[in-house]
Amino acid sequence: MPHIQGVQRDAVLLFPASLDEYITDDNPVRFIDAFVDQLDLQELGFRRAVAAPTGRPAYHPGDLLKLYIYGYLNRLRSSRLLERESHRNVELIWLLKKLTPDFKTIADFRKDNLQPLQKVCRAFTLLCKELELFGGELVAIDGSKFKAWNNRKRNWNDEKLKRALQEIDHKITSYLQELDAHDRQDPNPPRLTALELQARIEQLRVRQEQYQTLREELAASGESQISLTDPDSRSMSIGQGVEVCYNVQVVTDAKHKLIVANDVTNDPTDSDQLAPMAIGAKEVLGVETLEATADMGYAHGEQVKQCESAKIVAYVPKPHTSRSQRKGLFTKDDFRYDAIDDAYTCPNGAVLTFRFQTTEKGRETRYYATNACGVCPIKARCTENKRGRRLTRWVDEHILEEMEQRVQTRPEILRQRKELVEHVFGTMKRHMQHGYFLLKTLAKVRAEFSLTVLTYNLKRVIAIMGVPKLLAALLDQAILEKWLSQPDMQVLVKLIEWIDRWLCRMMKRDAKFPTRTSRVFTHSDAGLGRTA
Ligand code: SF4
8 A cells, every 4th residue: 555645746736716715714814814804903003004195005004913913823923934934824825915024024013013912912802701701700810930032141130240240350360360470481381371361351351340330220220130131021930940031920711711811020929910910800801709819929918908909809828938937936827816805825825915016018017925925834936036926917917817718618719720820821831832022121022922812812712612603703793893883784784694693593503604615794795894
């Protein structure tokens, strides 16, 4: 039995009559095309959405947006790769109708439309909401470090700069000693000539000056570190060491694990992210109340309090950061708080009463103590303080205690958190290969990450619904919106068709989705295409 054979290269082929026939009905490019066409790019703020009356005609932003969505969906993120693919990739040739913008035009489009790109991501999230793909009951929040366009060697903190300056001092001293050896005409002359040594000393002095300037800039900025290539990126711990990164945040909904909200920060910790991310997700979902879960890195009293004010019930486990525990002493958990008496009872049975209130790190903190510590037989197990044990309590600590109670009552919600959100970063980093940013500065990486989120959600929605069904739902929604904003005869006909199909679906008949050979209508049929 021979192997499967390809066609002869020199044989005359009968190509399909149109480019459209190369693109199957379930090809995602059909959805990308329809999705971008129904967006109001002018309202979203895209540059050149309306063609200029004079000058050289520009590419329509819709075409470049389609190119980027396709690229991010297919691991093609750099402008040069996208330019190359637009010449040879049949899907892109179809999507762009044989347009082949150069890499500079492609790159400029991304950096000139940062806000609009984020709005497109939000538009797709809202479409998912219209399609009832969000449950709106439970969301999970998590963060991950994505590498910035900044080498570790080009990130400095004061300690690193000090060490580098000391090393330069040592080297200069050593070179000067070798120069002395030349002057003394030492019988064992150094390996380098006097001229070479002087050149190296000069190089080191230049670097010394650069590092001194950096130290001054760092001190003046009030920041703890400085990055030279991407000034907004920060050195962060990534588990296997330290890298210069951004901290990306996502919120996923429990129904289909789709991303509801996202953000990028250069804060290495997640402690200030719980409330903004949960509130952002609640706004998108448009629900009255919401449950939100996150890992212990998000545990922060003020954040939980803000969630409570926004009617968000948080489930965050308590972090184990007690210094007493590390020293083998009783922790605060070994003390029982009585809310009525506002006092703690210690393991020895003594009562620690309220003494005074003060502001520490911006938090109102209450202090508790007892006079019984002086004669306590187990004091060595409790405190190293000669004056006895002191307990502190945040004025709103009951919020954290209630949350701890909730977490203990529903431990399964923490297990669910892992399933809901942790795979997102695995998919982005490994499968989509988006674990690093191509752009520099926070504003640009936010826009870049919104493209990653859009394509991640698009991948999932296609897996859930399939392209034909998604396409039909999109066009249904677009027609309804068009009718509401511009009720004319042409749209009325389409609206009647839409109602007919809707009734068909209600009656459990097969819905007739747009196909290559027998479309009910096309986007341009509905008059929903571009206005420019
Ligand atoms: S040292 Fe003071 S607070 Fe600690 S167990 Fe003894 S009496 Fe209680």
